[in-house]
Amino acid sequence: MKQLLIIIMLLISKMGIGQTASLQELLRQYLDLKNQLVESNAANAQKSATVLNGKIENLSAQALSEKEAKAFSSLKDVLNKHAKELSSQSDLAKQRVAFAALSQPMIDLFKIVSVKESSLYVDYCPMKKAYWLSTEKTIRNPYYGNAMLSCGSIKETIKE
Secondary structure: OHHHHHHHHHHHHHHHHHHHHHHHHHHHHHHHHHHHHHOOOHHHHHHHHHHHHHHHHHOOHHHOOHHHHHHHHHHHHHHHHHHHHHHOOOOHHHHHHHHHHHHHHHHHHHHHOOOOOOOEEEEEEOOOOEEEEEOOOOOOOOOOHHHHOOOOEEEEEEEO
C-alpha cells in the first residue's frame, strides 16, 4: 500500500513538472523568437513563430494549476492570433509589428505564472513604443536589430 501511494505521488508530481515545463517551453520559444528578431533573421523568426504557435495551441489548461489555467485560458486566443500572424509573415518589418502585439499578452501571462528562469525582465523600446520579455539585463532590441541594438531600458523585473 505504501509503495502504491509513493508511485501515485511520483506520477502526480511528474505531471505537474511536465506541465510547468510546457509553460517554460512557451517562454523559451518566445525568447528564441525574440533572439531571431534581434539578429534580423526573418526566415528563422518565421520558423520560431510557427513552433511557438504550435506550443500555444497544444498547451492544455487542464493540466495547469488553477491560477495558471485561468491566466493562460484568458490569453490563449490572443496569443494564438498574434503567433499565427507572425508565423505567416516573411517580411521582417511585419514580423516585428506582430511581435509587439504578441509581447504584451506574453508579459501579462508571465507576470501571473511562475517561471524557472533565473531572471525575467520587461524591456521597453521608446522608438517603437513597444515592450518585450528578456532574461538578461543587457538590452538587445528585437524591433530594430543591429540598427539600434541597445536602444531601450528595463521597465520592470518580473523575477530576479
